[in-house]
Amino acid sequence: MTSMYDEFNATTAVTIASLVESQHANTPGQSSYAPGTCAQCTPAGCAQKEWADKILAEHRAAREAFRNRTS
Numbered sequence: 001m002t003s004m005y006d007e008f009n010a011t012t013a014v015t016i017a018s019l020v021e022s023q024h025a026n027t028p029g030q031s032s033y034a035p036g037t038c039a040q041c042t043p044a045g046c047a048q049k050e051w052a053d054k055i056l057a058e059h060r061a062a063r064e065a066f067r068n069r070t071s
């Protein structure tokens with residue numbers, strides 16, 4: 001049985017992760033929050049950013065593996 005959650009695939013995750021990273025970009029004027037932070041940030045860190053970092057790290061590793069493939 002298919003649920004709507006099956007639609008949340010790798011492409012979707014990478015897209016959302018990219019948005020999270022953009023929100024954390026240390027660029028004054030591009031966020032309504034303090035530069036380099038988001039609404040989820042705490043002095044102890046940011047669960048949203050940690051999630052995004054993990055997703056993007058996996059994505060970049062997979063992309064690198066694809067580039068380095070031997071065919």
Ligand SMILES: [Zn+2]
Pocket residue numbers: 024037038039040041042046048049
């Ligand atoms: Zn944050």
